[in-house]
Amino acid sequence: MSGRSSLDRRRLLRALGGAGVSALAGCSSLGGSPFDGSASTSTPRPAPSGPADTTATLRATAGTVEPGPGESTENWLFDGEFPGPELRMAEGEVFELELTNDLPEGTTIHWHGVPVTNGMDGVPDVTQAPVEPGGSFTYRFRAEPPGTYFYHSHAGLQLDRGLLAPLVIEESDPHVAYDREYTVVVDDYLDRAPRPLSAADSDRGPGGGPGGTGGGPMATRRPPYAGPLVDGRLPDDPRTFGVRDGERVRFRFVNASSATAFRVRIAGHPLTVTHADGQPVEPVTVDSFGFGSGERYDAVVEAGNPGTWELRADAIDGDEPPGRAIMSYEGTGASESPTAPSSDDRRLSYDDLRALSPLDGVGGSPDRTFDLTLSAGRRSNRWLIDGEAYPDADPLEVREGEHVRVRMTNRSPVIHPMHLHGHFFRVGDAVKDTVVVPGHMGQVTFDFVADNPGNWLFHCHNLYHLDAGMARVVRYVQ
Ligand SMILES: [Cu+2]
Incomplete structure (x- = not known):
């Protein structure tokens, strides 16, 4: 299965999707919240409806990490494992997972790289309210396109506590043979x-x-x-x-x-x-x-x-x-x-890197271009995108269907692995969701199609840079 045909199929599925019953309906924390898409003037797609092909449960709990002889740390884990349990799903299936939060803080799960619908993306205060201690939330998405991903908490610094695990969407027809x-x-x-x-x-x-x-x-x-x-x-x-x-x-x-x-x-x-x-x-x-x-x-x-x-x-x-x-x-x-x-x-x-199936819709000149500088704040421990530290930062506004170009210049001496939620982008001849911008005036340009309405985080995946402001919301507007 090629990336392109998978993307085409996703669009088709969306077109057929209609207003099905969203998994949000069963969730306790979302009623009347600003995270149902009302902050975006372009309506996010609903999560896939109908019965799930695979259901799973996962518990975020305190647990013990034992990475070597005589080494142990009390930390926060998925199902008590570190890394957490690998999730595997078949390409195209509807996957549903109920997260229960046994931690003393709110938490979420982000499905890193998987272009889920906006309400399932797991970014606290952007796509959902945090799952409170003792609470639960049901995530639901279609498993595509196939690939190697991971899932992790997107709340605060919880990623570095151990709330991370691999996620594999298996290809029905891999382009390479292996035993x-x-x-x-x-x-x-x-x-x-x-x-x-x-x-x-x-x-x-x-x-x-x-x-x-x-x-x-x-x-x-x-x-x-x-x-x-x-x-x-x-x-x-x-x-x-x-x-x-x-x-x-x-x-x-x-x-x-x-x-x-x-x-x-x-x-x-x-x-x-x-x-x-x-x-x-x-x-x-x-x-x-x-x-x-x-x-x-x-x-x-x-x-x-x-x-x-x-x-x-x-x-x-x-x-x-x-x-x-x-x-x-x-x-x-x-x-x-x-x-x-x-x-x-x-x-x-x-x-x-040459993608087997280049992204559709990013040929020619873009409909919209963002020129963004990545830098360290001068007088505080802040990391900035175009001089602004999230959450005190303007959203990057796009319209559905646009070909969007993002040009980044890194004025700091350190690398920034920049990650866009909800979309793949073309960088060179590759199709990726995370790209490293080298330090010392390194420049990287990527292009994507705004084909997944909602509010999406775009940020440095150095957790400490993210925590210090290196993020923006990509916001769909009419
Ligand atoms: Cu960074």
Whole structure:
């Protein structure tokens, strides 16, 4: 199934959808709230109606994270797991999930990358009221297009407490063959409750984009992470991915970290990148790729080099030890081959990405263009889009059906992985939902079609930048 035909089908389904019974009807917190679309003058589409193909429940609770021997932290988790339970659904099915909130604070779930209807997008005070302690909310959406996604709390700093998990919409007809697959969530371990960063939290931080330009020390701020995590494991207690000689293994890599870009490689094995942010691309073979918070890449590995090998995730420009997992061939010993990242490896860049099915409707000149500067506030710990810190920021107004172009210039020294809710966009020849804007006057332009009415957050996926104002609402108007 190609991205384009999937999008076409979505439009068709919307056209047929009519005013069905929305899942909102059964929800306790929305009556009379401003989150039913009244703040937007273009009516959001209803959630899919009729019986759900799959129903699930999920509980946000306090729980214990144990990422390695002798390491444990009380934190907030989905169903007590970290990362939370992977959700898998078939392409096109109607999926329904009841979230129950056992936390002492309000929470939501955002389905990162999935272009759900606006009321299901899970952004507190933009698309719904937070689910209060003891309350519940039923999310409902059509599972399309297929791809690798993740879901997470969008309330405050809860993402960095552990409320995150992978989500896979399975393709009915993948464009690459593979014998088995693994999902790999890359993250950081915060062994305390997160708090907003202040000027006192000076640190060295990421400065390179996927192009891997790197950069020297720079005054950015990151939380005091206790180490990188691959699938919830610290480097000294890595997960093992078993493979057999001759297999093709699909890895679905998710950067679920709140503040870190990682470079990923597997020793002794090139990575054939097949999907960017879940969307199929012409396969391109590299030695490593970098990705920022919120980005995903799928890569197929030809298992033809028996042994025990290191899967490695280095924080880009960080000085912490690399995150690790093990890829082990059946019947081989426990000692792994070392990997020294080479300086001349083939690194994925955005220019290498060619979507199999380009987005429709973004050829030619746009109907509307936003020129946006990304910068740090001068006198406060704020992060700004065009000089404004959300929520004291003007919405970006679009009309349904428009081809919208967004040009971003990054006047700060650090990267910003910018994420648009509810839409895919074209960046270069790729179709993505999150794109890293390099520091030091890096520029990125993306184009999208305003085809999903509502109020949608557009923001930096560095959680601490988001928390400090680096967001805008994209608002549909008549
Ligand atoms: Cu940022």
